[in-house]
Amino acid sequence: MVIGTVPALVPVCGALLVLAGVFGAAAVVPTYLVVGGEELRLARGVWSALVALLVPAVHVAVGATLLRRAVPKFGLAYAAVTGALAVGQLLIEIYRGSSSTSRPGVEVLAGERVLTSGVQIGAGWVLGVVALGLAVLAGGVGMAAWGRTVMEDRGALDPVRSLLAGTAVLLGVAAALCLALPAADVPDELRTDPATGLQTVVTREGPQALLERPGLALLGGLLLAGALLLCSVVAPSLRPRLGAVGGLLAVAVTVFGAGLGGLRDAVVSDDLDWTVPGMGLVLVGLALLGLTAAAWRARRSAT
Template sequence: MSARDARTGPARDRASAKGRRSGAPTRTGNARSDRERAGNARPSARRAGSARSGATPPGDGLVIGPVPPLARVTGALLVLAGLAGAAGLLPTYLVVGGEAISQATGIGGVLVGLLVPVAHVAVGGVLLRGAVPKFGLAYAGVAAALAGGQLLIEIYRGSSSTARPGVEVLAGNLVLTSGIETGPGWVLAAVALALTVVAGVVAALAWGRTVMEDGGALDSARSVLAGAAVLLGVTAVLSLSLPAADVPDRIVTDPATGLQTVVTQEGPQALLERPGFALLGGLLLAGAVVLCSVVAPSLRPRLAVVGGLLAIAVTVLAAGLTGLRDAASPDLEWTLPGAGLVLAGVGYVALTITAWRLRRG
């Protein structure tokens, strides 16, 4: 019995050793297959990660959260303001001295008059779709700040300008504001400005509830943009304070002596020379241009800067082109402030494009 156990004992040990040797490759093979499966899984994870990172432009990293309903309401108000402004171009704007005047006459006048309404409709449509909401909100806020002063000036033209009659330029016509009657064009223009102001108020309420951020690609250029915008704002204010189109001086020749004398004719009133609502509106407009030029480049994200600068650009450029259109009248000539206003508007357009192009770090 002990001999059999002695014989079977080593045999059993050898069998166990063979089993261990044969089992080792099996475990090694299982570990190798696990590593291969893990290696196959890692590239797919890297591919998924690269696909997610490619969804946003490099250097922009734009993140947009849920769009609040107030942002879409702002877009709807901007669209309505643009449609009202465009509809008010062709009907009778004012009746001065029995003569009906429209805001836009001819193709050039219509194109100039459509600049701001088309911008309102385009940006409002973007807000209605819920795309890049802070772009539209910044546009609405800046446009409302500028429209507040314009609304007061519009009220003065239609109601208070007869209190102190003076020479004015309305749609390229040199008129004396001794008697004025408002028309549907004036009503639509005032409604468009009022809707723009309301849109700005709603945009201010929606701003803090809107989540939209980027990677800060514009941060290094904000100080340069702000300095250039303030310089353009001061230029625009100085140009706005004087008429963009004025009456030229008349040269009178004495038939007896042949001596020529320059006679100064009374021209349109400067913006800050008018009383009442016009003076208040002019001061508000001038202050809003400078203030918005400071605030717009500091907005976040980058597309909010683009929206704020775009609102200033279309407003200033439209005012400058309106003066250029008025100067086409045979009774008027283009002035240096009018040229400065156009240059300021073009400068704001260049700043807007620059902020748009600096979307990559």
């Protein structure tokens, strides 16, 4: 590995990424939203807190490597992909806190099934939006610094790069399809007519799917799905090898975190069940983490 010129933008990107992680972690504790007079928090126990802290912890860890100017293109690739994915998430969060009452509907927020007829923002929502905004800014700085940063290797990943890219694209498509449906949903209710004993299935209104939401949320959903597909294509092609590792790690953490979020909602709420798309997100996230590990371990045999 040869590391040459490292521009001043690299530690700036690292600082923004660390701040995004810190604000994201801080958003776990205070009130997230007040819906119908009920205060919602992102963490309602140790398990939900660990799930909510997963992505912020990775942000801080990767941002710290950029602050030390160590393997800079690893961190820059992570920041750029994270920033691209955070744009859609930011628009969805803005919709939840400011526009969801214009078209009230059943939604799952912080593991609670609520009707968004009245929503007031809390400190947790503000901190979360700031964290996403910092992630987007870090991504922009990371892309600006990428071409000015000199970091090369011996091409250890080149023999398997096409296989890696094909697998990543398939996993990206699977993740986008799973994201389109709720990771935790309301199960149908089975009712029995006492007079006839006939059982019927009654469909209960559940959370809105990603692309069923209006306005900013719909735009955010489309951007998130599109960015996920694009980043799955681009990440394996990044050079050097650690650049591909950083890009794949960002995709993997986002997908895995979304799947665990659905599991968290199903665990903490009696009204929700973990869905097949939610399980799919966890499996795809684990597969992407495995792909990231494979890229990390790739070495060219000594000749």
